[in-house]
Amino acid sequence: MKPLAVVTTAVVLAGLLFFGRASQEKPQARAATGEGAAAPTWFKVVFGVDLKDAVWDGSLSVSGGRVYEIESWSFEERDQLRKEERSWTARTAILDGRRATYAEPTRGLLIKVDAVPKTTVKLETKQGTIEFSPREIRLGRAATFLEGRATVEVLGFGDLVAETETDDDFAAIAIDERGHRHVLWQAYDDVAKRDWLLIRDVDAGSSENDGAKPVPVFDAKEFADPHLFFLKGTGKEQLVAVFASPGENQDWDIYAAWKTADGWQPQRVCSAEGSDIHLAADAGDDGSLWVCWQSLRNGNGDIYARRYADGEWSDELAATSTAADEWEPSISVARNGMAWIGYDSYASGNYDVHVVPVQFGAGPNGKRLQAQKSIAVATSPDFEAHASVLADDDSGGVWVAYDAAGANWGKDFRNGPTMTEGGYSEPLHDGTGIDFGFFETYIWSVFNRSAIPDGLWKSLPLKGVPLKGVPLKGVPLWRIVKPATVGCGSGGYD
Numbered sequence: 001m002k003p004l005a006v007v008t009t010a011v012v013l014a015g016l017l018f019f020g021r022a023s024q025e026k027p028q029a030r031a032a033t034g035e036g037a038a039a040p041t042w043f044k045v046v047f048g049v050d051l052k053d054a055v056w057d058g059s060l061s062v063s064g065g066r067v068y069e070i071e072s073w074s075f076e077e078r079d080q081l082r083k084e085e086r087s088w089t090a091r092t093a094i095l096d097g098r099r100a101t102y103a104e105p106t107r108g109l110l111i112k113v114d115a116v117p118k119t120t121v122k123l124e125t126k127q128g129t130i131e132f133s134p135r136e137i138r139l140g141r142a143a144t145f146l147e148g149r150a151t152v153e154v155l156g157f158g159d160l161v162a163e164t165e166t167d168d169d170f171a172a173i174a175i176d177e178r179g180h181r182h183v184l185w186q187a188y189d190d191v192a193k194r195d196w197l198l199i200r201d202v203d204a205g206s207s208e209n210d211g212a213k214p215v216p217v218f219d220a221k222e223f224a225d226p227h228l229f230f231l232k233g234t235g236k237e238q239l240v241a242v243f244a245s246p247g248e249n250q251d252w253d254i255y256a257a258w259k260t261a262d263g264w265q266p267q268r269v270c271s272a273e274g275s276d277i278h279l280a281a282d283a284g285d286d287g288s289l290w291v292c293w294q295s296l297r298n299g300n301g302d303i304y305a306r307r308y309a310d311g312e313w314s315d316e317l318a319a320t321s322t323a324a325d326e327w328e329p330s331i332s333v334a335r336n337g338m339a340w341i342g343y344d345s346y347a348s349g350n351y352d353v354h355v356v357p358v359q360f361g362a363g364p365n366g367k368r369l370q371a372q373k374s375i376a377v378a379t380s381p382d383f384e385a386h387a388s389v390l391a392d393d394d395s396g397g398v399w400v401a402y403d404a405a406g407a408n409w410g411k412d413f414r415n416g417p418t419m420t421e422g423g424y425s426e427p428l429h430d431g432t433g434i435d436f437g438f439f440e441t442y443i444w445s446v447f448n449r450s451a452i453p454d455g456l457w458k459s460l461p462l463k464g465v466p467l468k469g470v471p472l473k474g475v476p477l478w479r480i481v482k483p484a485t486v487g488c489g490s491g492g493y494d
């Protein structure tokens, strides 16, 4: 069922970029008009974080700046926003009795306001007044108000990358030494029935020939998994795009393309017979670029990796070599140079999640990659797949998030035998969630996020195996770990 997953995991960005304060502080990247100038910025205000039944009717006013837009967020039918008056009626909590909708118990507003130093935003509600200076809300941290019953988050601001007539998906971004934002994306041309891999320097002046308009990075008609990096630390800073494509060969391979004075110079990173797809990539602090992907050679899927630094690619490493299929890797490079590769495997007759640490520096010339022993993250008879890894430099460990569902989730042999000898496979639209795992040198634990009846989520420790007897304590669960979206399809691989 996996081959179509790549098609169904699209995150449509519609050509919009969202930036928070981090990029606002780059004056080159904005049309700054004075000291501390900042673009009008979106904020999200959430009422009823305490999940209590309460009336939050109120109104919005801004001093020292303008309100540009106001939208409701998670309103029920009974709630109402009056945009012209900047006022609303809204009641939080899920009321007793049969639910009319499956909205969350919280309600809120999305507001686009000025974010200059003198701006103050005030929301007067039946539960109290929320007042804040937009510049004091930190990116990625919700500020709390009214004893934690309401929050305000900065969402950022949007710029149109390019007005196109193509369907634009799979955007990637890198920022160069001048603070210019380069955006790479895959564009489907419905007239020519082909894809383009396009890039644009969003901050190039109109007089700059190079990058002011979208340009193709590579001449092919199909692409997947584009990534873009601005490599630093090697003395030769350069934009590099990596992607999967069949090129002219009718055989999917991995490619890199380097931005040079003479345009984009492509390089084939893998040329094995068979499909080389599901590309993941990350850049190390040392200026290295790592790629890993699924290669369907030798009659089954395995995870391969290469590392680029100082003008050279390492040898190709088979990070797995089982007779079963390994799928959809993700990669995160730690500050110490270790690359963590997560993937799912069908070696046990159902999808299980593993990570493998990979180091550079092996072999007679010290330029080979070497995989350490792989670590099992989730190996129950249930569906555990789509690993997403994040190296944690503070602990020297790695976070792993993955999609989890019941046994044989989404399979099309519901009445057939399973590896657990039951007759059950969980239907496609039932019960997928996200599980978290955390591994560090001495401690291993898995947290299971289980659904509770009202549709909220809670975290439960599922199992903990202290490898060297060190108790697990204080592991935060709010680290940024981005799971892959569950995809579905049909096909011949497991």
Ligand SMILES: [Ca+2]
Binding pocket: 251, 252, 253, 270, 271, 272, 273, 274, 275, 276
């Ligand atoms: Ca190939």
Ligand SMILES: [Ca+2]
Binding pocket: 300, 301, 302, 320, 321, 322, 323, 324, 325, 326
């Ligand atoms: Ca294999």
Ligand SMILES: [Ca+2]
Binding pocket: 350, 351, 352, 353, 378, 379, 380, 381, 382, 383, 384
């Ligand atoms: Ca499993």
